[in-house]
Amino acid sequence: MGRFRRLPPPLALSLRNTFRRKARVMLTLITLVLSGVMFTMILTVDDSFGATIDSIFDMQGDDISLYMDRAYDPETLIEIAEATPGVLSAEVYSQRWATTPLESGEKHQVTLRGVPSDTEMFSPRIISGRNLRADDERAVLVNSTYADDQGIEAGDAITLTILGADSVWSIVGVTLDINSTTDDFFVPFATLARETESLHRVHYVQLTVANPGIESDKELVGALSDAYAEHHMGVTGHSSSVESRQQNVNLFGTLTYTLMSMAVLAAIVGSIGLMSTMSINVVERMREIGVMRSVGASSPTIVGLFVAEGTLLGVLSWLLAVPLSIPCAALFTSVVGLSVVGFPLDFKFSTSGVAIWLAIVVALSALASLWPAVKASRVSVRQSLAYE
Secondary structure (H helix, E strand, O other): OHHHOOOOHHHHHHHHHHOOOHHHHHHHHHHHHHHHHHHHHHHHHHHHHHHHHHHHHHHOOOOEEEEEEEEEOHHHHHHHHHOOOOEEEEEEEEEEEEEEEOOOOOEEEEEEEEEOOOOOOOOOEEEEEOOOOOOOOOEEEEEHHHHHHHOOOOOOEEEEEEOOEEEEEEEEEEEEOOOOOOOEEEEEHHHHHHHHOOOOOEEEEEEEEOOOOHHHHHHHHHHHHHHHHOOOOOEEEEEEHHHHHHHHHHHHHHHHHHHHHHHHHHHHHHHHHHHHHHHHHHHHOHHHHHHHHHOOOOHHHHHHHHHHHHHHHHHHHHHHHHHHHHHHHHHHHHHHHHHHHOOOOOOOOOHHHHHHHHHHHHHHHHHHHHHHHHHHHOOOHHHHHHOO
């Protein structure tokens, strides 16, 4: 007790009693620490996924993509789009189909998307290699999933069959695009136009808008469809960056909730273990409780003593869980990213998760200690001193 001499007597007694049964305390701490590490890992994965989504979509310069029913004159498409209220700028892209050989020897159909050399909107996330340049000819960007499946990388050559003619292209980069399929390849606009003999025809329009949002985007798409219809042009579909971002967040949220239920279950198990530990402590310390009663300790004092012991264990488990959760969360984030979305997530440690877990573990520890504490406060001096 000497080292705790400056503390209030009840608190000093709680500190001494907390570590009286070291093996039992260690088992309780291990459960609570594992719960804290698991909770922090899950919130870190959620924060990391959000950071990854934000990074990917922030790199995209467009808010809305319109898909036309057939190829049209690019200048006309841009003129009509930019004349529509709410549209800030427009770019046009071409689209053609091609086939490429797989490792199995089969032919696989892919979509070639022609990117204009002066684009301000196309800014993919490059995993390896580089982006397309204005002086590129037969250069192509492939999706990371396709590259992994086929065992290819930046710098390799790939054969594309366009309109029945084979041509060899250089893979200049591998991109990460969670909204793109493995069949989407990006190539220079001018080169694709020459290869397909369609110099003045494009298939879809990308837009930046003044007020992006799920509902406002739908209204703007309706207005654009009407504007194009007046010129006998049809819009067959669209995609919205805001909507795509929300869909990805919602999809991953399901996994987060599932993992979170496991963390909550572990926390409940830990609190039950703490309750058992405190109950055993009450039984073992009957005589001590009687002595405290005999010198005038009130029921609230005894309750506070046992609750303080349980809360101290909870705080100690939190202090141990925080440093352990950082490397565990980094590893878990990488594993979840690779297994769920096919690429490592941008690691963002959840400091809010650490704070939330502190509040949870303190509350659980106090509640788990409350019943044993109340039970201890009801022990009379005669009962406690007669206990053997």
